[in-house]
Amino acid sequence: MNLGLMLDAVIVLSSGFGLTLALTVLSLAVGLALSVPLAFARAFGRRGLSLAVLAYTYVFRGTPMLVQLFLVYYGLSQIEAVRASIFWVILRDPFWCALLTFSLNSAAHTTEILSRGLESVPKGVREAAAALGLRRTQVAWLITFPIAFRISLPAYGNEVVGMIKGSSLASTVTLLEITGVARQMVSVTFAPYEIFIVAGAIYLSLTLLAVKATQLLERRLSTEGSQAPRSKTQTRSGLPEITTLMP
Template sequence: MNLSLMFEAMMVLPSGVGLTLTLTVLSLAAGFMLSVPLAFARAFGRPGLSLAVLAYTYVIRGTPMLVQLFLLYYGLGQIEAVRASVFWVVLRDPFWCALLAFSLNSAAHTTEILCRGLQSVPKGVVEAAVALGLKRIQIARLVTFPVAFRISLPAYGNEVVGMIKGSSLASTVTLLEITGMARQLVSSTFAPYEVFIVAGAIYLALTTLAVKATQFLERRLSSGDHSKLRRKARFRPALPRHRITTPVP
C-alpha cells in the first residue's frame, strides 16, 4: 500500500464532496416535496389515483437507478421532439439529468415510506381532530402528517444514506463528484486500491453524519412534547394548599 498516493487522494477527493452533497440535498428536497402529495394520494386517494401512484413507485423502485439515469441522459437525446423542445437546454446537461433521475427515484421511495406512516396514524387521533371541528386540510397539515413523519423518520434516514451512496452513479455521466474524482485520479496514478479506499472512507464519514443527524432529529421530535410539558409545569403556579379541618363538636 502506497501511503503517499493515499495522502494525495486525501487532498484531491474532497474537492468532489461539494457536488456530492449538492446532488444529494437537492434530490432529497425535490423528492420529498413530490412525495408528500403522492403519499396522501397513495394512502387516502381514490382507487384509480392510488393505483397510478403505486404503478409509478413500483416501476421506479423495481429498476436500478443507473438504468433510470442512462434512460434520461442517453435515451432522451434520441427523441427528436425532446431535442427540439425548450427542455433540451436543461436535459443535455449531465448535472440536471442526474438531479432529475435522483429526485424521481427518491420520490418513489419516500412516497412508500410516508404512505406507511400515514396508514399507521391512530384513527383516534384523526377522530379527535374531526371532533374539534378541523377541516381536512388542517387535519392533514397539523395532525396526520406530523405524526406520520415521526413514524417514518427511521426509514427515511435509510433513504438519506442510500441517496448519499447512490450519488456516486453521477460519475457515469461525466460528473466529477467523489467517485468521478476518484476515477480521474486512478486513470493518472494507476492505483485504484489506495484511491478507492480513501473514497470509501469519505462516503463512510458522510453516511455516519447522516445517521447521527437522523438519530438526533428523532430524539428531538420524540422528546419535544415532553420537554414542552415540563417547561409548562415549571412555570405553572402552584395550587394553594388547603388545610383539612375537622369541625369542633
C-alpha cells in the same frame, strides 16, 4: 500501500465533495417535496389515483437507478421532440439529468415510506381532531403528517444514506463528484486500491453523519412530543391520544 498517495487522494477527492453534497441534498429535497402529496394520494386517495401512484413507485423502486439515469441521459436525447423542446437546454446537461433521475427515484421511495406512516396513524386520532372543528387540510398537516413523519423517520434515514451512496452513479455520465474524481485519478496514477479506499472512507463519513443527524432529530422530536402541553379541552375531546402517539 502508499500512504503518501492516499493523503494526496484526500486533497484531490475533496474537489468532488461539493458536487456530491449538492446532488444528494437537492435530490432529497425535491424528492421529499414531491412525495408528500403523493403519499397522501397513495394512502387516502381514490382507488384510481392510489393505483397510479403505486405504478410510479413500483417502476422506480423496482428498477436500478443506473438504468434510470441512462434512460434519461442517453435515451431522451434520441427523441427528436425532446431535442426540439425548451427542456433540451436542461436535459442536455448531465447535472440536471442526474438530479432529475435521483429526485424521481428518491420521491418514489419516500412516497412509500410516508404512505406507510400515514396509514399507521390511528383513525381515531383524525376523528378526534375533526371533532374540534379542524378542516381536513388542517388535520392532515397539523396532526396526521407530523405523527406519520415521526413514525417514518428511521426508514427515511435509510433513504438518505442510500441517496448518499447512490450519488456515486453520477460519475457514469461524466460528472466529477467524489467517485468521478477518483476514477479520473486512478487513470493517472494506476493505483485504484489506495484511491478507492479513500473514496470509500469519505462516503462512510458522510453516511455516519447522516445516521447521527437522523438519530438527533428522532431524540429532538421525542423530547418535544413528551413535553407537549395538555389542556382540559384536549382531554375531553380525546386529543391526549395524539400526544401519547407523538414520540
